[in-house]
Amino acid sequence: MSGVEWIIPILLTVITAATPLVFAGIGELVTEKSGVLNLGVEGMLLVGAVAAFVTATVTGNYFLAVAAGALAGAFLAFLFGVLTLSLMANQVATGLALTLFGVGVSALIGQDFVGIPVDALPKLAVPGLSDIPVLGPVLFGQDALVYLSLFMAALVSWFLYRTKGGLILRAVGDSHNAAHSIGYSVIGIRYLAVMFGGAMSGVGGAYLSLAYTPMWAENMTAGRGWIALALIVFATWKPGLVVVGAYMFGGITILQLHAQAAGLDVPSQILSMLPYLATVVVLVLISKDESRIRKHAPACIGKIFHPAA
Amino acid sequence: MLLKIEKRPEPSRKMVYVTPVLALLLTVVTSMALFEFLGVNPVEALRNFFIVPINNKYGATELLVKATPLILCAIGLSVGFRANVWNIGAEGQLTFGAIVGGGVFVYFHDVDSVFLLPIMIAMGALGGAIWGGIPAFLKTRFNANEILTSLMLVYVALLLLSFLVHGPWRDPDGFNFPESRVFSDSATMPVLLEGTRLHFGTILALLAVFGTWIMLAKTLVGFQVKVIGAAPKAGAYAGFSQKKIIWFSLLFGGALAGIAGVSEVAGPVGQLLPSISPGYGFTAIIVAFLGRLHPAGIIFAGLLMALTYLGGETAQINLGLPVAVTGVFQGMVLFYLLACDVLVNYRFRFNKIGKVTS
Numbered sequence: 299m300s301g302v303e304w305i306i307p308i309l310l311t312v313i314t315a316a317t318p319l320v321f322a323g324i325g326e327l328v329t330e331k332s333g334v335l336n337l338g339v340e341g342m343l344l345v346g347a348v349a350a351f352v353t354a355t356v357t358g359n360y361f362l363a364v365a366a367g368a369l370a371g372a373f374l375a376f377l378f379g380v381l382t383l384s385l386m387a388n389q390v391a392t393g394l395a396l397t398l399f400g401v402g403v404s405a406l407i408g409q410d411f412v413g414i415p416v417d418a419l420p421k422l423a424v425p426g427l428s429d430i431p432v433l434g435p436v437l438f439g440q441d442a443l444v445y446l447s448l449f450m451a452a453l454v455s456w457f458l459y460r461t462k463g464g465l466i467l468r469a470v471g472d473s474h475n476a477a478h479s480i481g482y483s484v485i486g487i488r489y490l491a492v493m494f495g496g497a498m499s500g501v502g503g504a505y506l507s508l509a510y511t512p513m514w515a516e517n518m519t520a521g522r523g524w525i526a527l528a529l530i531v532f533a534t535w536k537p538g539l540v541v542v543g544a545y546m547f548g549g550i551t552i553l554q555l556h557a558q559a560a561g562l563d564v565p566s567q568i569l570s571m572l573p574y575l576a577t578v579v580v581l582v583l584i585s586k587d588e589s590r591i592r593k594h595a596p597a598c599i600g601k602i603f604h605p606a607a
Numbered sequence: 608m609l610l611k612i613e614k615r616p617e618p619s620r621k622m623v624y625v626t627p628v629l630a631l632l633l634t635v636v637t638s639m640a641l642f643e644f645l646g647v648n649p650v651e652a653l654r655n656f657f658i659v660p661i662n663n664k665y666g667a668t669e670l671l672v673k674a675t676p677l678i679l680c681a682i683g684l685s686v687g688f689r690a691n692v693w694n695i696g697a698e699g700q701l702t703f704g705a706i707v708g709g710g711v712f713v714y715f716h717d718v719d720s721v722f723l724l725p726i727m728i729a730m731g732a733l734g735g736a737i738w739g740g741i742p743a744f745l746k747t748r749f750n751a752n753e754i755l756t757s758l759m760l761v762y763v764a765l766l767l768l769s770f771l772v773h774g775p776w777r778d779p780d781g782f783n784f785p786e787s788r789v790f791s792d793s794a795t796m797p798v799l800l801e802g803t804r805l806h807f808g809t810i811l812a813l814l815a816v817f818g819t820w821i822m823l824a825k826t827l828v829g830f831q832v833k834v835i836g837a838a839p840k841a842g843a844y845a846g847f848s849q850k851k852i853i854w855f856s857l858l859f860g861g862a863l864a865g866i867a868g869v870s871e872v873a874g875p876v877g878q879l880l881p882s883i884s885p886g887y888g889f890t891a892i893i894v895a896f897l898g899r900l901h902p903a904g905i906i907f908a909g910l911l912m913a914l915t916y917l918g919g920e921t922a923q924i925n926l927g928l929p930v931a932v933t934g935v936f937q938g939m940v941l942f943y944l945l946a947c948d949v950l951v952n953y954r955f956r957f958n959k960i961g962k963v964t965s
Contacts, residue, residue, distance in 0.1 A: 385946050385948075386612075386953065391945055394695060395893075395942050396942075398889060398892070398934070399938030400938075401934055402931060402932075403934075405931035405934055406931040406935050409931055521759070521762050528759075565774060567766040567773070570766050571766050571767070574760075574762045578756050581745075581751045581756060582745055582749045582751045582756075585752065586749040586750060588750050604614065
């Protein structure tokens with residue numbers, strides 16, 4: 299058994315690095331499936347992270363902390379909805395505004411909390427099962443949010459493709475005029491999808507500040523929100539592939555950390571570029587087949603809906 | 608329904624000018640509430656934010672110093688935004704421009720020549736254009752989304768700069784601090800006004816504004832940018848190449864951001880450091896929109912956003928307000944602007960209940 303045990307800490311850290319991306323990616327997937335492109339994921343992750351961290355430090359209650367993260371993310375997403383859905387602002391510009399705003403607001407809220415340590419989110423231990431060598435700690439010894447992220451991915455996949463609600467959501471994203479004329483409330487459904495995306499990003503942010511690195515630092519998301527957006531293109535808007543992609547990126551992030559720790563003779567800054575460069579490479583590989591993107595992307599994505607009647 | 612949003616037959620020209628002012632007013636009112644919440648007298652805070660920083664000659668020149676990189680970046684971005692090319696990586700293009708332009712000094716630090724600075728500026732522009740050209744290449748050749756690629760390259764450029772000043776470009780006499788040599792006089796932007804930091808970069812920014820104005824108003828490529836942005840199908844029908852405009856926007860925006868980078872490290876910063884910009888490249892996005900993507904508007908918007916940097920510092924020193932207020936303020940301006948812009952293309956109609964509108 300000793301031959302594979304070195305891999306346990308690596309697998310464990312891959313999971314923690316991937317989890318925020320799963321949350322943010324799955325949430326944004328639902329938003330995009332409804333035909334809305336919210337580029338503010340980075341901002342929503344940040345406010346989620348700071349809201350959760352502040353709540354955890356003040357109350358010590360992790361359940362409340364995660365809920366606060368979700369609420370903060372959903373609130374920011376609601377603002378995005380007011381601008382793009384009710385006031386018909388450009389989605390790209392508003393998403394950028396959301397990120398810039400989120401960076402500022404989170405820095406303001408978190409300024410008195412920089413450098414304060416907090417206990418990491420407790421790991422669950424399924425009695426008996428988590429003692430199994432290798433598989434035990436990896437599969438059965440994670441914190442609750444890891445399981446929640448995978449559960450949410452499965453739930454979203456089931457909702458989108460196996461329920462009537464999912465069908466309506468996709469219809470709104472693929473043809474808002476048709477959905478409107480059948481009588482569905484395009485704007486209402488999109489508000490829900492956008493806020494769900496925000497809440498999920500908020501939980502992803504909470505995971506960053508409570509579990510991945512249990513602390514708060516300005517801009518601590520370091521571009522993960524944007525990587526989550528790239529993941530969705532990579533996954534051609536399929537929930538299962540979003541999870542696969544998130545774990546791949548988690549792997550790349552952890553690989554470079556371990557390479558640094560192992561004293562590989564490459565400067566740390568160059569290794570740190572890897573996740574960003576990998577994102578670019580993956581985007582290029584997926585996007586070059588234009589017809590595949592067009593086939594899978596929601597047809598109304600980014601388009602403004604204004605009922606003529 | 609009592610309140611109805613109705614599309615205007617054509618965009619309101621009046622509202623184009625009214626909404627930025629309206630957005631500012633709303634931002635000021637909201638920030639006053641925020642100041643109150645933070646336990647600071649709102650009027651006193653506003654005075655420290657907007658008046659104290661520039662009520663003397665030095666402060667006024669500092670405003671121009673801060674506005675310079677913002678205007679340079681925003682002018683470049685505005686051309687792309689007009690053509691629906693979403694370059695949001697100006698911060699990376701600024702950084703790479705500073706690396707390439709500043710790198711000239713690192714390798715020729717003992718050269719004392721009048722040509723050194725012009726070469727650095729040119730190389731800075733080239734560096735920025737290269738960093739902007741990568742998303743252009745990936746977009747035109749592989750259809751990769753330029754928003755995501757240009758943003759990813761920001762992180763790559765920042766890490767590259769950090770690597771260089773920690774490693775090969777570190778000042779050999781610098782006690783191991785992560786910084787390059789301090790730029791010599793012949794590698795430094797000439798100061799325009801004795802006793803201030805106002806430098807030649809401001810003139811470059813004004814030239815860029817003026818040049819872009821002429822380019823948009825008088826040249827074919829400027830016309831193509833506007834047509835492709837406003838009506839892509841009409842542009843295609845007229846035979847304008849979408850790809851050419853993507854290349855042009857990103858190279859042009861990158862080059863101007865690169866010049867901004869050089870003008871910072873060869874100006875107020877004076878050497879290469881791990882961090883050379885407080886996010887000018889991102890704030891420039893706000894400047895471009897607040898300035899209505901128009902060169903003249905961008906000057907005003909650039910000055911205003913520069914003032915929020917100065918005001919944030921002043922309010923921190925005098926009132927103990929957290930410096931992060933600047934970021935909140937900047938984000939809020941853009942938020943309100945986008946919200947108010949509904950008035951450009953739509954109008955609100957109040958209907959009496961029960962009365963049917965035709």
